[in-house]
Amino acid sequence: MRKERLIVPVIVVVAVAWAVAQTIASLMFERELARAIRDLQARGELSIWRSETDQGWLTSTGVIHVAPLFGNGWHLDITYRARHGLLSTRMDGYLQQHLERTGQARVEVARTPPAWEARYHPLSGTFDGALELSPLVLRQEDRTLSLHGARLTVQGEFGDWKLRALLNSARLDDGNTTLEAGPVTLESRYAYIDGAYHFTQRDLLKINGLRWRSPSLELDADELVLHSRTELDEQELRVRAELALGEVMSAGQVLMEGRVAGELSRINADAVRSLLTHLKAEAARGRTDVTSRDLLSLLAPDIRALMRDSPRLDLLGVDLDSPMLGLSLAGEGALIFDGRDLDELEPEALVDRGGRRAWLERLDGDFLWHDLPAVVALWLGLPLDTDDLQVDVVRGKVRINGRPLPPLSERLP
Numbered sequence: 001m002r003k004e005r006l007i008v009p010v011i012v013v014v015a016v017a018w019a020v021a022q023t024i025a026s027l028m029f030e031r032e033l034a035r036a037i038r039d040l041q042a043r044g045e046l047s048i049w050r051s052e053t054d055q056g057w058l059t060s061t062g063v064i065h066v067a068p069l070f071g072n073g074w075h076l077d078i079t080y081r082a083r084h085g086l087l088s089t090r091m092d093g094y095l096q097q098h099l100e101r102t103g104q105a106r107v108e109v110a111r112t113p114p115a116w117e118a119r120y121h122p123l124s125g126t127f128d129g130a131l132e133l134s135p136l137v138l139r140q141e142d143r144t145l146s147l148h149g150a151r152l153t154v155q156g157e158f159g160d161w162k163l164r165a166l167l168n169s170a171r172l173d174d175g176n177t178t179l180e181a182g183p184v185t186l187e188s189r190y191a192y193i194d195g196a197y198h199f200t201q202r203d204l205l206k207i208n209g210l211r212w213r214s215p216s217l218e219l220d221a222d223e224l225v226l227h228s229r230t231e232l233d234e235q236e237l238r239v240r241a242e243l244a245l246g247e248v249m250s251a252g253q254v255l256m257e258g259r260v261a262g263e264l265s266r267i268n269a270d271a272v273r274s275l276l277t278h279l280k281a282e283a284a285r286g287r288t289d290v291t292s293r294d295l296l297s298l299l300a301p302d303i304r305a306l307m308r309d310s311p312r313l314d315l316l317g318v319d320l321d322s323p324m325l326g327l328s329l330a331g332e333g334a335l336i337f338d339g340r341d342l343d344e345l346e347p348e349a350l351v352d353r354g355g356r357r358a359w360l361e362r363l364d365g366d367f368l369w370h371d372l373p374a375v376v377a378l379w380l381g382l383p384l385d386t387d388d389l390q391v392d393v394v395r396g397k398v399r400i401n402g403r404p405l406p407p408l409s410e411r412l413p
Contacts, residue, residue, distance in 0.1 A: 029084060030055055032120070032127075037049075039194070046068065047280075048065065050064050051063050058083070059083050059084065060080075069279060074097060076095060078116075088121050090117075090118075090119055091129070114134060116130065118130070124157070126157045127157065128154070129154045130153045142174065145170070148168045148182070149167075152166075161190045162187075166185050167182060168183050177212075177213065184207050186206075188203045199230075200229070203229075206224070207221075210224060219248060224245060228240065228241040244259045245320075259318075260315075260320065264311065264312070265312050278299055313335045315334065318332065327373050333391070337362050338364065363396045366391060367390075369389035370388055372386050372387060377389075
């Protein structure tokens with residue numbers, strides 16, 4: 001009899017524990033989802049928000065909207081349904097892209113909304129998701145973009161995300177010009193602290209096979225590889241990238257191969273964060289009558305602040321070779337912006353060719369071309385036995401081996 005009396009309390013305790021666990025799982029999922037959206041918003045690259053949310057202790061549903069910060073060229077809806085469990089939350093949904101009219105043309109998408117699925121583990125705080133994209137076609141007037149199957153996976157946890165994307169092939173047709181690429185892979189890792197105040201992003205893009213066809217030119221490349229690393233810390237924003245070119249063929253000959261590496265640094269970090277904050281505030285107002293000049297004028301203090309540490313562009317290494325043309329380019333250099341007396345500069349003047357002159361006059365730098373080919377020396381009017389080419393930029397004006405660069409028309413045959 002005593003055992004029978006214990007059955008009801010035990011069932012009640014188990015039911016209450018299960019309900020509490022379900023509620024905690026639902027709350028943890030909602031907290032992490034809200035935090036992830038907030039951190040993506042902090043990047044300042046996209047406008048992201050939610051609607052139609054319905055949080056339950058068994059299931060949660062809603063729609064996540066993604067759009068460009070400015071303009072209305074496209075809008076992506078990510079519909080989700082989350083089924084909460086004690087050890088994991090299963091998620092699924094679909095993507096729906098809305099493309100607005102561009103001029104008199106309309107972009108047509110011939111496909112059904114792609115489905116996605118994911119799993120969130122509350123105990124470890126990790127997330128695993130996958131998206132399979134069936135072939136689709138985008139059309140605009142006589143332009144056609146065809147994507148032939150893609151898969152995207154996302155893994156990670158708060159503060160550390162990994163993304164891998166595989167595109168089997170892509171083809172762009174524009175009149176009698178065609179560009180084909182594939183397969184294409186992208187591997188990306190994004191690590192950050194709360195609010196994206198500091199972050200590091202590493203990207204590796206590989207294009208295996210690239211074909212360009214037009215009436216005047218045919219190109220075939222076997223592989224293009226782009227490595228990039230973007231860092232925002234307490235002092236600066238730095239972007240470093242390296243592009244490696246496999247053999248680029250034309251008319252059965254190697255037109256170009258080699259690598260180029262560079263780094264952009266000394267972009268003031270506080271100014272970057274302030275600029276992103278003001279951009280998001282301006283985008284939230286939803287104004288459609290803001291011109292480029294108006295926006296530059298509004299953001300003028302932040303733009304000047306971006307340049308106050310004298311940003312620097314370094315060509316860390318250029319090593320290109322063209323057996324077809326009998327030319328090679330090997331060298332390195334740097335370009336520096338003078339960040340003094342920035343109040344003299346007007347960012348809104350950048351929209352005009354004449355107004356950009358004042359900004360160009362702030363540039364100083366140099367580039368050294370080793371083992372200068374004789375044909376280039378001849379083209380520039382230098383002695384044929386010139387070993388190295390020194391390119392100097394002084395207050396925005398280019399000098400070649402100490403002499404002003406002649407107008408382009410004087411160097412053409």
